[in-house]
Amino acid sequence: MMWRALQVMMEKEFKQILRDTVISRMLFVMPLIQLAVLANAATFEVKRAALWVVDLDQTPVATAMVDRLTASGRFYIAGSGMSPAQGERSLLDGRATAVLTIPQGFARDIGTSGRSTVQLVLNAVNGSQAGVTQGYATQIIARYAAELGARGAGPQGQSPTARPSVRPMVEVRTRGWYNASLDYRRFMVPGILVQLITMIGTLMTALNIVREKEAGTLEQLNVAPLSPGTFIAGKLLPLWIISLGVFSAGLLIAVFGFDVPMEGSLLLLYAGAALFLVGALGVGLWISTIADTQQQALFVTFAVLMVYILMSGLFTPVRGMPEWVRTLAQANPLLQFIALTRAIMLRGAEAMDVWREFLALGLIGPTVLALAIRQSRKSVA
């Protein structure tokens, strides 16, 4: 390592990056916008679903159930009528996202056998949204059913044990991922923070080096007695430091702006970030060796990041993917780091709990960087 050359190279990089008004502004504004917008947009919560009601029963029991649905704040009545065909049409033309059909004899069946059925038809084009809507409806109806059972038992003077069949009137299956008590922002913010520094680290590295290629200054550096190690350190260290700075800014916004808890060790989190960035910058370096123009670099970076993000478990759980994707996804540093960040921030995990993620990041990062360095040496000769 040539320390003098490294010093002036790093000075130069900091000056150039901070002097570029567009880039330096993006560095400060991007974490804020991404966290504010994405954290709110990237939720699976369904605030108010449009409900169409086909009440063929027309009894107080049926009306009370509909009231329960609207009173929950999860549903509003987009329309109602006696025609099942009309209900179907409302789903088709988009006026409603769910149609609740209460059959004739609904209240009577509950009175006599303690059992009845309602039909909920959902527009499931957006699968996760439909799942969440279904979950809400099922929960509310089940709660109402339980109340009916309890109340029904009282006034008629019958002991609850005399009619045990009333209790499980509607079967409710609860799945953790739409657990209503879960705060989605808490879950999303750490993940978004991670993809943010991936984006900055990888993209900035790739563009930075390719820009010098385009300008011809890279050739000037190649003619200079700059060892490959000094060149790469001079390029990557400033970007590594800046990425950690952006991570810190994002972390502050997450904790103080979004109430995301910081349960675990800050030191452990930074160790993970530092290790993760080695790989993220390595990918940027690799892209810079295969791209000749900034346009190409941008294109390749987005293609790579897309796969990264989709296979990271940020928006869609990897658990639900085919076996081979799941295996492949283990090599995705983004997946490991998102898991690590969530574990440390939300659950307060300690080093012993996340050694697997650390091991994975420790293997992936240096390997990627080593391959990228090898590739960059090849492209010079």
Next chain:
Amino acid sequence: MTMPPETSVVGDHPSTLAIRAQALSRVFGAFTAVDAISFDVGQGEVFGFLGANGAGKTTAIRMLTGLLAPSSGAATVAGFDIRHDAARVRERIGYMSQRFSLYDDLTVHENIRLYGGIYGLTDEQIASREKDLLSRLAFTSSASLRVGALPLGWKQKLAFSVALLHSPSIVFLDEPTGGVDPVTRRQFWELIYQAAADGTTVFVTTHYLDEAEYCDRVSIMVDGHISALGTPASLKAEFAADDLDEVFVRLARGATKS
């Protein structure tokens, strides 16, 4: 075709060789860009490296500066083998490409500091050389200007001076005066002469044949070969031509690639 004599060195610089190329070749797939060229350049010489576009000049320069590995043949630059001692070669050469090679978004001073530092100069060395450089170019008042704001002619002169900052023994100039006005070109050549007078070998490619007349010796590349090599006067005599332009056109017309 005239082959250059193996070790022809002009009388003025007989002592040491700055560059010696022996059957240096570079092949790209089926295309031979540089075909076994051999020549010597003496220390302190101004050597004009001429040739039409595509004749192989840039490929040859890239090999001599260590940017490109030769396919076969050998060369020593500043006394070191370009294949095995590339790092030592790099410490002893300066390079200015036909593409502008300073950073537009850094100031004159910052560019000087960067390149000085890369070549291992201390802060004191950089400060004193920067002062000399700026006063020689009459740039003293412009040290804190961004290079991007300078006129092209100034940039080229500055780039040349920065390439000499670490006192290299050889400086390679690849079409340094492209796109520059005649007055600035003349000033540029005055800088070249000054460098040569200080003992620096200047290896320069150009398309301006009036500039070639200023060189101690010139070589003319055609289709990857060196077709002529000698002092401007001897080449004119050899080809019975009035000027180098005529020599060049006569040789280049026989080319198959350009």
